[in-house]
Amino acid sequence: xxxxxxHLPPGSPRGSGGVPRAKANTFSALLHxxxxxxxxxxxxxxxxxxxxxxxxxLAALLITAFWTVDTFTGEVSTVWTxxxxxxxxxxxxxxxxxxxxxxxxxxxxxxxMILALPIAFFIAKVAGARWExxxxxAVLMPLWASYLVKAYAWRNVLAEGGLLEWLGAPIGLSxxxxxxxxxxxxxxxxxxxxxxxxxxxxxxxxxxxxxxxxGDLGAKPLTTMRLVMLPLLVPxxxxxxxxxxxxxxxxxxxxxxxxxxxxxxGTVVYANVGAANNLxxxxxxxxxxxxxxxxxxxIVRRSGALNSL
Amino acid sequence: MRLSRSAKVVLGVxxxxxxxxxxxxxxxxxxNSFNADxxxxxxxxxxTLEWWGKAFDSPGVREAVVSSLWVxxxxxxxxxxxxxxxxxxxxxxxxxxxxxISLLVILPIALPGVxxxxxxxxxxxxxxxxxxxxxxxxxxxxxxCMVTVFNNVIARLRRMSAGLEEASADLGAGVFTTFGLVTxxxxxxxxxxxxxxxxxxxxxxxxxxxxxxxxxxxxxxxxILQNLFRPNQAPVVNVVAVVLIxxxxxxxxxxxxxxxxxxxxxxxxxxxx
Numbered sequence: 001x002x003x004x005x006x007h008l009p010p011g012s013p014r015g016s017g018g019v020p021r022a023k024a025n026t027f028s029a030l031l032h033x034x035x036x037x038x039x040x041x042x043x044x045x046x047x048x049x050x051x052x053x054x055x056x057x058l059a060a061l062l063i064t065a066f067w068t069v070d071t072f073t074g075e076v077s078t079v080w081t082x083x084x085x086x087x088x089x090x091x092x093x094x095x096x097x098x099x100x101x102x103x104x105x106x107x108x109x110x111x112x113m114i115l116a117l118p119i120a121f122f123i124a125k126v127a128g129a130r131w132e133x134x135x136x137x138a139v140l141m142p143l144w145a146s147y148l149v150k151a152y153a154w155r156n157v158l159a160e161g162g163l164l165e166w167l168g169a170p171i172g173l174s175x176x177x178x179x180x181x182x183x184x185x186x187x188x189x190x191x192x193x194x195x196x197x198x199x200x201x202x203x204x205x206x207x208x209x210x211x212x213x214x215g216d217l218g219a220k221p222l223t224t225m226r227l228v229m230l231p232l233l234v235p236x237x238x239x240x241x242x243x244x245x246x247x248x249x250x251x252x253x254x255x256x257x258x259x260x261x262x263x264x265x266g267t268v269v270y271a272n273v274g275a276a277n278n279l280x281x282x283x284x285x286x287x288x289x290x291x292x293x294x295x296x297x298x299i300v301r302r303s304g305a306l307n308s309l
Numbered sequence: 310m311r312l313s314r315s316a317k318v319v320l321g322v323x324x325x326x327x328x329x330x331x332x333x334x335x336x337x338x339x340x341n342s343f344n345a346d347x348x349x350x351x352x353x354x355x356x357t358l359e360w361w362g363k364a365f366d367s368p369g370v371r372e373a374v375v376s377s378l379w380v381x382x383x384x385x386x387x388x389x390x391x392x393x394x395x396x397x398x399x400x401x402x403x404x405x406x407x408x409x410i411s412l413l414v415i416l417p418i419a420l421p422g423v424x425x426x427x428x429x430x431x432x433x434x435x436x437x438x439x440x441x442x443x444x445x446x447x448x449x450x451x452x453x454c455m456v457t458v459f460n461n462v463i464a465r466l467r468r469m470s471a472g473l474e475e476a477s478a479d480l481g482a483g484v485f486t487t488f489g490l491v492t493x494x495x496x497x498x499x500x501x502x503x504x505x506x507x508x509x510x511x512x513x514x515x516x517x518x519x520x521x522x523x524x525x526x527x528x529x530x531x532x533i534l535q536n537l538f539r540p541n542q543a544p545v546v547n548v549v550a551v552v553l554i555x556x557x558x559x560x561x562x563x564x565x566x567x568x569x570x571x572x573x574x575x576x577x578x579x580x581x582x
Contacts (some may be wrong), residue, residue, distance in 0.1 A: 028483030041400045046395035050413045057428035122324040148533045149550040250421020266423040301487035
């Protein structure tokens with residue numbers, strides 16, 4: 001275990017030198033002399049929390065997925081079975097729900113990417129310094145304006161006789177109503193800031209001089225964009241996609257509010273925890289989004305995107 | 310990069326449209342909170358202050374606000390402590406398993422909320438047999454709020470020079486004195502920013518909360534969700550939503566002014582041109 005600190009190792013000449021020291025309390029002095037002890041003191045609580053609360057919970061979830069529910073008492077019984085997992089993977093109902101959830105998450109991610117790239121570029125590279133600050137706050141503000149408020153706002157927009165119908169009437173368009181399209185639209189809306197911010201931060205880190213140099217060497221803006229900017233931006237874009245993709249994959253509340261009869265993986269998990277009272281089956285279903293996200297994180301881990309989250 | 314004038318105009322217009330897309334639904338909620346018609350057809354036929362009065366008189370809303378505040382404050386304090394400790398250990402030391410731990414801290418926000426929710430629900434109810442309450446919500450929230458504090462503090466630590474702390478130690482200050490007099494003052498605004506974000510995240514959280522909250526308890530998002538589909542309560546939900554929009558401006562504005570680390574806004578940059 002290699003420990004690197006900015007402090008001198010114990011017993012170095014300066015540590016035992018002639019400078020008279022204030023009388024330190026012994027515990028503090030011990031910590032000062034022993035970097036490993038200092039590290040342990042810092043790390044124990046947070047690492048312990050993450051492992052004991054979160055990793056333990058995930059591990060327990062994995063185990064519970066192999067248990068079953070006693071049909072008479074409704075209690076979880078610790079009889080090992082792969083039945084839940086087999087059902088989730090082979091029952092066409094759950095296959096359809098998985099594919100639908102994946103499709104919604106991918107659609108949301110692509111829509112957000114298309115919307116975020118121009119505005120992030122505009123904020124970072126075109127707008128003046130004053131406008132830049134204002135625009136960042138303008139994008140950030142609705143990020144914290146309650147998830148529910150935003151989903152609910154779309155319920156109002158999409159409703160029969162709502163804003164969208166009123167706007168679309170003159171040009172012969174009608175509101176999509178509540179359903180899959182509404183879910184994609186609303187989720188794209190809700191997670192958009194999570195895509196704009198990392199991409200903006202990415203554009204912001206590309207030095208202007210690099211773009212100038214590219215221009216001086218004769219590259220047209222689009223060429224500079226493709227050959228200079230995009231490669232530098234990839235980690236930021238991927239960071240954004242992790243958010244939008246993962247958040248959409250686990251959603252069930254928006255599906256409830258504007259989805260009509262649309263079922264997502266989250267809906268199934270929630271229904272099995274609450275009404276159906278079948279935690280083992282809910283656990284088995286939740287392994288699907290875990291597997292998908294882990295697979296995605298595994299693919300993108302080399303891109304440096306995880307540091308831009 | 311020299312963009313033509315028309316390219317800039319096009320980009321500006323597209324950005325304007327995206328902002329319009331962002332703000333129109335929120336504005337609709339604001340208008341509907343004054344809408345005299347319960348079905349919120351557009352355009353509104355009349356305006357009223359009735360719903361605002363009802364919202365402020367509602368004991369359900371008040372209780373929910375108090376629970377939400379309590380959960381958010383406790384979760385924020387826990388995540389401030391844990392996030393700071395974690396940032397200091399990961400930034401200052403190289404040790405075996407460091408990468409694993411830095412992945413662990415982002416996992417609760419990288420995995421879908423429904424996963425975090427059911428994992429904790431299952432652990433509390435099936436494995437440990439702990440009854441769900443506001444405390445279990447606090448534990449759940451602190452787990453994913455930790456990362457916002459961690460991000461803010463580690464960004465600040467990266468920019469701080471270790472020289473001051475070395476000097477403090479050389480001058481004979483103990484580990485705690487150095488932290489209190491040298492490190493903490495430099496971290497203060499990053500802690501405030503991270504804490505505000507953690508608070509906002511917890512106050513607004515709904516998915517994990519639905520899985521970890523006790524049967525008799527409500528936080529504000531839970532109250533909103535329960536009342537969303539009740540025709541008599543929907544207008545009041547609009548009012549609560551507007552208040553939330555307005556109130557959420559405060560922490561985000563403050564955090565933005567204080568940190569700058571997270572999105573690099575405060576770093577004054579001289580634009581080429």
